[in-house]
Amino acid sequence: MIDERLESFITTHRRIFVLTGAGCSTDSGIPDYRDAEGGWKRAQPVTYQAFMGEAATRRRYWARSLVGWPRIASARPNVAHRALAQLEERGQCELLLTQNVDGLHQAAGSHAVVDLHGRLDMVRCMACEQRTPRADLQRRLVERNPAWAALVADTAPDGDADLEGRDFDAFDVPECEACGGVLKPDVVFFGENVPQERVRTAMDHLQQADAMLVVGSSLMVWSGFRFVHAAVREGIPVGAVNLGRTRGDDLLRFRVAAPCGPALSFLLEAAASAPAR
Numbered sequence: 001m002i003d004e005r006l007e008s009f010i011t012t013h014r015r016i017f018v019l020t021g022a023g024c025s026t027d028s029g030i031p032d033y034r035d036a037e038g039g040w041k042r043a044q045p046v047t048y049q050a051f052m053g054e055a056a057t058r059r060r061y062w063a064r065s066l067v068g069w070p071r072i073a074s075a076r077p078n079v080a081h082r083a084l085a086q087l088e089e090r091g092q093c094e095l096l097l098t099q100n101v102d103g104l105h106q107a108a109g110s111h112a113v114v115d116l117h118g119r120l121d122m123v124r125c126m127a128c129e130q131r132t133p134r135a136d137l138q139r140r141l142v143e144r145n146p147a148w149a150a151l152v153a154d155t156a157p158d159g160d161a162d163l164e165g166r167d168f169d170a171f172d173v174p175e176c177e178a179c180g181g182v183l184k185p186d187v188v189f190f191g192e193n194v195p196q197e198r199v200r201t202a203m204d205h206l207q208q209a210d211a212m213l214v215v216g217s218s219l220m221v222w223s224g225f226r227f228v229h230a231a232v233r234e235g236i237p238v239g240a241v242n243l244g245r246t247r248g249d250d251l252l253r254f255r256v257a258a259p260c261g262p263a264l265s266f267l268l269e270a271a272a273s274a275p276a277r
Contacts, residue, residue, distance in 0.1 A: 021217025079261030127181025
């Protein structure tokens with residue numbers, strides 16, 4: 001059933017700034033972080049400080065990533081991603097700012113996308129700044145740790161797998177092939193700053209928007225919540241689609257408490273029923 005508030009909101013605004021979060025990708029098989037009240041469903045993800053400061057943390061992270069990566073790499077866009085791509089096709093998306101790191105918006109056909117927290121399909125050397133595909137690192141991880149590739153475990157939200165109780169001491173972590181530096185997924189970890197150029201770009205687009213739509217985010221992280229605050233300061237109306245409560249509920253014009261795909265599917269239905277050009 002179409003939510004009339006959401007349909008009216010999208011119909012009456014021509015330049016919508018969209019912010020998406022983990023709830024947008026759950027129907028693609030990628031778990032989210034938080035429950036309906038915004039609390040953590042599991043232990044918090046690894047911090048930047050721990051990853052960079054402790055070799056043991058890096059062994060644990062990359063072991064879990066080796067097992068979890070194939071599931072992330074095979075994920076495909078769902079109805080929510082395709083519906084938001086259709087919003088852009090209609091000429092109504094000022095910018096799609098995503099907190100997700102899975103690249104599924106681009107895979108669905110969205111072009112005006114800023115990956116606020118980076119992309120999991122790329123790896124960054126923390127010494128020489130070289131970027132390389134995550135698929136290449138997966139090959140190197142498996143070559144050095146073949147027994148780990150056979151493990152089966154539940155997928156975790158941040159692209160790894162649940163391997164509690166394992167001994168990671170012997171896990172062999174590859175170094176940068178160019179300089180021997182520490183390799184890190186090219187994503188923003190907890191405790192790490194979002195690159196300011198991404199924030200500036202998004203804020204510039206927000207200034208051009210006449211509405212903001214939050215899709216699948218609890219807004220518990222300031223990196224995304226700041227844009228809701230900025231929109232309200234500028235008098236830009238904000239609506240949301242999110243199953244649970246959000247940190248910004250008192251700032252929203254409305255919140256549709258429904259899964260993202262079903263809530264936005266009317267955009268695809270409208271496109272399918274439109275006469276051919």
